[in-house]
Amino acid sequence: MAFQRPTAGQLDTRVELQDKATTAGSGSSSSNAYPVVDTVWARCRQSYGGRIVEGAQTQERATHNVCIRYRSDAGSWDHLEWGPSGARRQFKVLQVGDPDESREWLEILAEELRRGV
Secondary structure, eight states: OOOOOOOGGGOOEEEEEEOOEEEEOSTTOEEEEOOEEEEEEEEEEEEEEEEEEETTEEEEEEEEEEEEEOOTTTTSOOEEEESSTTSOEEEEEEEEEOTTSSSSEEEEEEEEEEEOO
């Protein structure tokens, strides 16, 4: 599908841009946290939903196209989160691009990780 430049009214979802930060735990363990880099307005649309069979397990998979205004720090964050409290949705950023090379918009392909956080 060709990129369609969004209008201001189509940026209707508040999305948190998050960066992965690994913190050292006791012994050899570590944990991941995702501090918020910024909160921006975005257009979020589901692009694919399906099932993936790996080994003997079937997993549901949902990807979304997220469009935000251009940022020079694209790629420095690797997770997105949005939704109301108690029903937050978390996404892993798979790809970020400037589809028409205008430096006005970024299109993000993201895979849903968790719902209801």
